[in-house]
Amino acid sequence: MARHEIVSPIPGVFYRRPDPDSDPFAAEGQLVTAADTVCLVEVMKSFHQVAAGAAGTLIEFLVENEDVVEAGQPVAVIEPTVIEAG
Amino acid sequence: MKRLLVANRGEIAVRIIRAARDLGIATVAVHSTADAAAPHVRLADTAVEIGPSPAGKSYLAADTIIEAARAAGADAVHPGYGFLAERAAFAAAVADAGMVFVGPDASVIDQMGDKVRAxxxxxxxxIPTIPGTAAGVADLAAGVAAAGEIGYPLMLKAAAGGGGRGIRVVDDEAGLREAFGTASKEAAGAFGDGRMYLERYIRRARHVEVQVLGDGADVVHVGERECSLQRRRQKMVEEAPSPGIDADVRTAMTAAAVRLARAVGYRSAGTVEFLVDDETHEFFFIEANTRIQVEHPTTELVTGIDLVAEQLRVAAGEPLRLRQDEIAARGWAIEFRVCAEDPARDFLPAPGRVGRVLLPAGPWVRVDTWLEPDSAVPPFYDSLLAKLVVWGEDRHSAIRRSRRALGELTVEGVPTTAGLFADLLEEPWFGTGTFHTGTLEQWLRDRREAAS
Incomplete structure (x- = not known):
């Protein structure tokens, strides 16, 4: 099954943590569900949560914490969990 | 004061640079990478790049900004609003570096910035503050006794709780007797603490603020502004004077603001915010802001006083030039905050490329902006594109002129809140000035439901 790219829907600043004192939303190698938040993008002083969008293993982040991202830019890659056909 | 560094960006940086130049003071702009081509950079005599685009690495980099000021030979720093404007440590650092901070002393910023101390x-x-219990009450008998002092209706909330959780409004003693036990039990279950706070509940509150100017010894007020039209605690439309208070409230409220500013030896421009109970006409202090505010032009248009210029004069050591009896409000001013947000998508921020820009002008129309044709709205800062401020001889003519001015405004490329204001002007409740702090959000909810 094809790898799933998580893209930022908006331009802004990319964050891996909900706030500077908390743990990251997700670590590389971690299993996530489609609804799990994996990062934040800050645009014009408001923070938008970005969900994984697919269940599977979060293989890697493509940008660093606090990097500037464009709308539509891939920020992480997921290896979807393969559900075997019955 | 010979050379002023403006530690800000956007429309307020442009505004401050203009006031300084009007006074013959040289200006130094600072800017991030994203703002290299911004108007405030071009309008200032010199400009210094202070860091990458995110504000945390540029406009909030206090040490870098102070170093830039020193290197540029500035003898004063104006913080504008937002960013470093109300950080006491920044004000202190500017003073320690041998420059003048355009604002009150760090100790006053500290005092006013802490809500409990303020x-x-x-x-x-x-000055009246919203009546309530200082500490939580443990049982019903204590609650009933406290309520006698506070008055009804009142708000019952868990002493240990945060946010809006478990808040109940009760209208009278019977209501309190009915609600207290359950509320306290819930609080005990949720937080391990059954104590309850009681606070007067204001069903229909207006947000009215008083502009003050002080020189450290004397203080005058420059009238009030009505700021009740808010969405998620962000003001969207402001006006001066307030259509919702009478002469008695105005006299008492402005006197209270002056008293507070005097009590702390206030220097510079500041604002004292009040909640006004629309039913009882009581007013209560909420907080004081130790900066120039976004909506200051409404006050300027009705009084003819350049508040930023007065800030600069006082910071340069001059005493206040205006006596209270020389300050009078004439006519009516309304400000619309035109933001790069999409009202149709729950006000989603909308940075991006801007094409054509046509700004309103003509008699008694002022536009404070940084926006230019063929520019870009960066995603890194607030969404304020322009403040459209109109004056009229009375509220009715100010509204008519607002209609005209909003009709002249064109911004192509990004959605803005301007269209929403055109609709707002047609609402009967806006026309009569009968609104409170919840009205705008209710109107937006009603529109959303009507559209779906």
Whole structure:
């Protein structure tokens, strides 16, 4: 099954943590569900949560914490969990 | 004051640079990478790049900004609003570097910035604060006794709780007797603490603020502004004077603001915010802001006083030039905050490329902006594109002129809140000035439901 790219829907600043004192939303190698938040993008002083969008293993982040991202830019890659056909 | 560094960006940086130049003071702009081509950079005599685009690495980099000021030979720093404007440590650092901070002393910023301390100062100056229990009450008997002092209706909330959780509004003693036990039990279950706070509940509150100017010894007020039209605590439309208070409230409220500013030896421009109970006409101190505010032009248009220029004069060591009896409001001013947000998508921020821009002009129309044709709205800062401020001889003509001015405004490329204001002007409740702090959000909810 094809790898799933998580893209930022908006331009802004990319964050891996909900706030500077908390743990990251997700670590590389971690299993996530489609609804799990994996990062934040800050645009014009408001923070938008970005969900994984697919269940599977979060293989890697493509940008660093606090990097500037464009709308539509891939920020992480997921290896979807393969559900075997019955 | 010979050379002023403006530690800000956007429309307020442009505004401050203009005031300084009007006074013959040289200006130094600072800018991030994203703002290299911004108007405030071009309008200033010199400009210094202070860091990458995110504000945390540029406009909030206090040490870098102070170093830039020193290197540029500035003898004063104006912080504008937002960013470093109300950080006492920044004000202190500017002073320590041998420059003038355009604003009150760090100790005053500290005192007013802490809500609990500010309320204590206000109470000591005889200014009403919202009545409530200082500490939680443990049982119903104590609650009923406290309620006798506070008055009804009142708000019952868990002493240990945060946010809006478990808040109940009760209208009278019977209501309190009915609600207290359950509320307290819930609080005990949720937080391990059954104590309850009681606070007067204001069903229909207006947000009215008083502009003050002080020179450290004397203080004058420059009238009030009505700021009730808010969405998620962000003001969207402001006006001066307030259509919702009478002469008695105005006299008492402005006197209270002056008393508070005097009590702390206030220097510079500042704002004292009040909640006004629309039913009882009581007013209560909420907080003081130690900066120039976004909506200051409404006050300028009705009084003819350049508040930023007065800030600069006082910072340069001059005493206040205006006596209270020389300050009068004439006519009516309304400000619309035109933001790069999409009202159709729950006000989603909308940075991006801007094409054509046509700004309103003509008699009694002022536009404070940084926006230019063929520019870009960066995603890194607030969404304010322009403040459209109109004056009229009375509220009715100010509204008519607002209609005209909004009709002249064109911004292509990004959605803005301007279209929403055109609709707002047609609402009967706006026309009569009968609104409170919840009205705008209710109107937006009703529109959303009607559209779906």
């Amino acid at each position: 309320r204590q100062v206000a109470a000591a100056a005889g």
